[in-house]
Amino acid sequence: MTTLTDNVPGAPRPRGGVAQSINDSLVVTKRNLIRMSRIPEMVVFGLIQPVMFVVLFSFVFGGSMSVGGNTDPAVYREFLMAGIFAQTVTFATAGAGAGIADDMHKGLVDRFRSLPMARGAVLTGRTLADLVQTALTLVVLAIVGLLVGWRIHNGVPKALGAFALLLLLGYAFSWIGALIGLSVRTPEAATSGGLIWLFPVTFVSNAFVDPSMMADWIRPIAEWNPFSATVQACRELFGNPGVVQSDAWPMRYPVWASILYSILIVFVFRTLSVRKYRSATV
Amino acid sequence: MPGAIYAEGLVKTFGDVRALDGVDLDVPEGTVLGLLGPNGAGKTTTVRVLTTLIQPDSGRAVVAGIDVLKHPNEVRRSIGLSGQFAAVDEYLTGRENLQMVGQLYQMKAKAAKERAGELLDRFRLSDAADRTAKTYSGGMRRRLDLAAALVVAPPVMFMDEPTTGLDPRNRQALWDVINELVAGGTTLLLTTQYLEEADHLAHDICVVDHGKVIARGTADQLKAQTGGERVEVVVQQPEMIAGARDVLARYGVAGTGHGDVSVENHIRKLTVPVTGGAKLLAEVIRDLDAVGVGIDDIGLRRPTLDDVFIYLTGHAAEREEEEENGTAGAAGKSRKDRKEKAS
Ligand SMILES: Nc1ncnc2c1ncn2[C@@H]1O[C@H](COP(=O)(O)OP(=O)(O)O)[C@@H](O)[C@H]1O
């Protein structure tokens, strides 16, 4: 007689465990990807900045920069790309933060939290969707890089390894964004709060200049910066110039350092975020 | 046996604010409880505790037979929540929204899709089903939000101010939905600032103010507490007030004296509590006529929940909101003025 209550099977018993976590996360990922596809301008804006950086750094600063004593702008352009790739993937922080803050603001987090779903799925779903967006951005950026003279010199498998490290770094940073998104009151605050601190992190690094040219006290910071490890690893794997010669452990074993740093960031920020999510109130 | 919704001594503080100050509730299965109170009374906080969204500082709650604090995820399977503001993803279509909610209730994708279609039909959203919710009106969003709460037809439903900001047509449609749910055996807790709504929809009413339940019972019981019926007369001329007062005093429940006849001189209105119903009204009219009092308006008035509310709390239910809106008008007016909060 009534479509509201008759013959409606109740909610199935949750499977619990990893299977449910994966399923719920994918449902939320799909939802976020649909959202992104309906706000394509967000993706486009996300692309403009790194492309602009490539052009600015290559053709404006390029001539005055020296990589290991070499001031050839073409060398600087090859040097630059690993830095731009790495900086770009960290922008996922702002996207994840703004998205989650928006969900809080609109009451969607309340809806999700009243459902029998896996605890971390709303956040995991968001960070996975950001990962897809990051991958897309990297593809476009790689094409722009190839156009300005960037090349891979050590073969495709190593280059793919470098991109995998970049994606892992982006994924790790999107968890930092998740925590920011849960901690601020508005999506706007999450966007700026997600970006502001990225500038020191990405500039006090080997991304755009060789740390050997930095002041003595700042140099170790740049060399131990988790972000630098990924940049260094990418240069090694791509076979690009400007690999930092230093005794600092992350500079000597950048691939391992990059993996460890990223996993550590995911672990710490995922734990904090999921805990915060459980008690989240607007 | 405790009811489908049971709460005992719920306390919740936010900093200095004691949002809940020992709330007890007991809602028998298959009934509707109206949680009635002004802005800031603690209605939303109560709902948020019962729907596992926040943890109380102390107290105990059981929903659908499951302890809310011990097994929140079990509770979530058995409840539907339609919050104070529509919680729909505006970049998803109506259909996608419902499918997603179904899947997160752990339904299979196909079952979730079928159910979404059914609900879209039922809530008159079929035509807009494949448009993003961004394009929906406030009323449509509300309906979508309600549909989302009903995806698994949960045995226990919570609706927080479901009709706030709805136009009369949508409000009537919602009332129909509620009646249908109750006919199907659903237990419902609904909060409202509208007294006539609680009167219409709820079997039992709890009046809350400052985080406490200050009265409970059926609408009739609450009205009886405030006093029974009364006769209201508006006389034609100010000079007639004195005469009318003498007549009415004879009918007052107090029997003698003018004590219980209240007079509002500026609108020439007299009110007296009575017992005796409509038959008595005829006698009053005859007697007033006999002493030459012309009547503009006369009626037998039963106390409304508004009267109950003022009697219990010392202020009108919507006072705070009227102050916010800067309108000092009647409750009915401020209600119409209220904008749909769809953002
Ligand atoms: N998250 C919160 N932080 C601080 N104060 C809150 C919070 N939620 C509710 N309150 C306060 O608790 C009281 C009760 O609020 P609420 O339950 O929303 O009332 P109602 O729904 O009856 O209008 C109000 O004084 C409100 O300001």
Ligand SMILES: [Mg+2]
């Ligand atoms: Mg409220």
